[in-house]
Amino acid sequence: MTDAVEYRLEKDLLGEREVPASAYFGIQSQRAKDNFDLSGVTLAHFPKLINALAMVKQACALANTELGLLDQQRCNAIVAAGDRLLQGQFHQQFVVDMIQGGAGTSTNMNANEVIANIGLELMGHARGDYQYLHPNNDVNRAQSTNDVYPTAARLGILLSHGDLVESLVSLQASLRDKSHEFADVIKMGRTQLQDAVPMTLGQEFGAWASTLGEDVRVIAALSELLKEVNLGGTAIGTGINADPRYGKLAIKHLSSISGFALTQSEDLIEASSDMGAFVLFSSMLKRLAIKLSKISNDLRLLSMGPRAGINEINLPPQQPGSSIMPGKVNPVIPEAVNQVAYQVMGHDLAICMAAEAGQLQLNAMEPLIVYNLLESMRLIKRAMVMLEKRCINGITANHQECADMVHHSIGLVTALNPYIGYENATRIARRALQENRTVIDLVEEEQLLPAAELRRILEPKRLIHAVQDVAVQ
Template identity: 45%
Template sequence: MYAQTRTEKDLLGEKQIPNDAYYGVQTARALENFQVSGVPTKFYPDYVKAYAIVKLAAARANTDIGRMSKEKLAMIEKACQAVMDGKYHDQFLVDLYNGGAGTSANMNANEVLANIALELGGKKKGDYHTIEPHDDLNMGQSTNDVYPTAIHVALLLHNDKVVKEAKDLAAAFHKKGDEFSKLLKMGRTEGQDAVPMTLGQEFHAFGSQIDAAIEALVKSEAYLYEENMGATAIGTGITASPGYAEKCAQHLAKITGKPMTLSKDLIAATSSMQAFVMYSAALKNFAVTLSKISSDLIFLATGPRTGIFEINLPALQPGSSIMPGKVNPVMPELMNQICYKAIGNDMTVAVASRDGLLQLNAYEPVVAVAIMETQGLFYKSLPLFRKQCIEGITANEKVLQTYMERSVGIVTALNPVLGYDKTTELAKEALEKNKGILELIREKKLLTEQQIKDLLDPKKLTSPTGPTTIEKKQNLN
């Protein structure tokens, strides 16, 4: 019978590895040491892909400078490409939370890629005389440059997904803005009636806020373009050959399609988490923006009888196990919860980045977890929010019209026509007698019906078009 395991050894001694496993001894030790979250590297496919990209760029760079043979490169390229194509991801098993500043995750990649290369090259797993996890897959490298670079690449791949979904969401808000462009309503400041606007302007404003947050996300990518491959242990480049770092940056740019560049100060780049802090801040800004919009939608949909009730959110499920007929704003609530988590994750990034000691930050794993979790939550939830909430929102036109006719806030629009003193009296009387401004205007015959109709023209009332037709007629009189 064939043996069920193979023997591998490291600094601590020998260990039995399952024959069907592509990982090796250091991964096996990590699986014993770090059973923490139950969330392995493979949970984020783009993160696994990022390791293959970094190792491919490194192998090509080492070949360019004459340190790696073309034969070994060919074997490693096949292994990396297979992982980039989505294969063997089940072998990336190290828990996302691990000690050693990511050493276990790096070695997991080294061992898996080495054994894939061996098998594809007709060799047996563990035949490290041909391809060796340290000497070949980690040639001229250290976890301290591989790990942060892999995270940078993963975050860039994830950011593409976040930006795409965010753009689709912004477009959905702008589409609603067009749909609601002629529906007049009262704007509110500090929860009080302010001045008229259209529901379309309100929804376009939601879309524009998201547009601005997207712009910040895209700009923040620039911090992730800088990488430190070739820095090795602390940034001095020990064990890396001359020219390797520059070549590696070129290959990373070519493979990713992003303008990856070598950091100007590799010691600084190895010890500092500034890139992660800056990118995470852009994610937090996006979260704050989305949460504000979600809360606004919840407020605008309150009711149906005792709230604002200017809009209807799609009814997705019964809202109570005890109150019949109740339907809750579940999608904006979901979006808020995700935003709260993203804001908390940004604090984790800040604290972990602050507490790195001297030439290396040992807390990079939790930084990676925090940011990737935020990205994953966003690119998975944004399409749900768009499809199951925003695209199905409808307006309660009668409610909007009633508020407009009864609101004291419309009195501001009458200032150029009736004068401040007169409009102040009208506002006071309307509040004392619980009447609408337009109701009083009709009773006192201050304006004709045509003048009222002209006053309530959404285009004239909600944009700076100069004196209204009413004002011009008043001036002529």
């Protein structure tokens, strides 16, 4: 027999409702918990978003107190409750599903109620005894979901941004290390999956490092867009129920608390409905996901084999690859990165549709935007850590396989084209394919170049870098 659950009775505009006595959330969070049983992913899944909400509530309380609109005792309780959240406590009390109707009202009220009840206990009162600290009248004073939620969403992304960039920089550095390690491994480059011209394996890895480096810079630049917030606009940007000085004062406190130099939007009405910054940031995440997926595709192709494929590199084995084929090992890490990338691309599409669905002075679909952005950041970060630690760092090169492919490739004839002419080069390439012979053998056989000259032209350093002494035909 289980112990009976004790309840307290709370009321809102719809009437009375029982809330578990042990809960720090209140009646509105309970209703949302029951209504939105959708993704199964609650606010507690994203600690940085909870921290952002706590910071916003602290900043607003400090601003209201400075303006004489909230007494010091209540302000102290709100700030102290926020500190508890920032320490990682009570996060399990954020029970509302990330996907919700109401443009984020349930998220805002979950924060208001939890902070109020933590504050009540700190003040020596019982949970639910809101006459001493009220979720709406005190914690939500001079605020609306419509300025609190987007402000907290932007701040939550900024708080998560550092971890994302750190993982990206680390992965880039690992690829750069491999480019140095493989700097002397000559291999064939390929276009349209066909032999092209020689390069080094190091150059290939270096190109991957460079493309990720571009995204480090762009993500940093785009994050600046998220530092413009609409706090102080309240319901639709007109600032109703807020002191004219309140918004900028609250943002000043929020900047100090968060460590980010936040600014107030110039047009608060526009900012209350505009999702443009989120769309741009999502597009950047999609771009990064596409690049990671392309790198993963290349890793899978280059490691094909081990006997019947390209087999230029070896990926570190992570688990048996088949329940029926003994000895088979699959490229499971790049495959998993591919799937993360596809999910992020799907998130971006959902964000675009949700942003477009804004109507008049508000976008009611913002919870979906926030959920997908934070989830994309979480997935990409974890995927990059996995790719680096469980794949990139352990890759080895098959030197002989790479060298043999270069020696037997028709692509070598491109390097000879300036010396023997396009028509001769074309004929040699055709003969090499038809007779299953190497380009070098046929050039020597036809005495198109002296042996010493041929060796000089095909020196590895000349094959992989531009030279100035090309013969004039």
